[in-house]
Amino acid sequence: GNICIYAIGGAFPEFWSGPPGNVTGRVLKLNLTAVSVKDFDKAKTQLEVLPNYPDPFKATTTISYELKAASKVQVQVVDVSGHIVDCLLDEFQMPGKYSLEWNAKSFSSGIYSIKIQTEFGTIVSRCILQK
Known part of the structure; x- marks a missing residue:
């Protein structure tokens, strides 16, 4: 099956190209195979x-x-x-x-x-x- 992970905030900074610090109002969606x-x-x-x-x-x-x-x-x-x-x-x-x-x-x-x-x-x- 598939797992969908939603990360809110700066939990994955390598995927965020903006300035460092807390990211608000953004959601990162990762689709992974289980x-x-x-x-x-x-x-x-x-x-x-x-x-x-x-x-x-x-x-x-x-x-x-x-x-x-x-x-x-x-x-x-x-x-x-x-x-x-x-x-x-x-x-x-x-x-x-x-x-x-x-x-x-x-x-x-x-x-x-x-x-x-x-x-x-x-x-x-x-x-x-x-x-």
């Missing part, structure tokens, strides 16, 4: 990621995926700054259907990315923690 690609076609054939449920969520959400071939699998939660804030899984798995629960009670409300990395590629989806 999927990370590393050999995406191969990743799609070997890994199926279902939308997390529920989304938005208050404390916990379930992440489900199906692995079509054996692979090392790493599932990480990444904040909007790109920092890994939680590692849910880092192990070798056989083909099959899997579900993980992310307990986000100790995290702040916001948009997070769920990064599922296999030997075939990486698929990233987003989720919304709304307390």
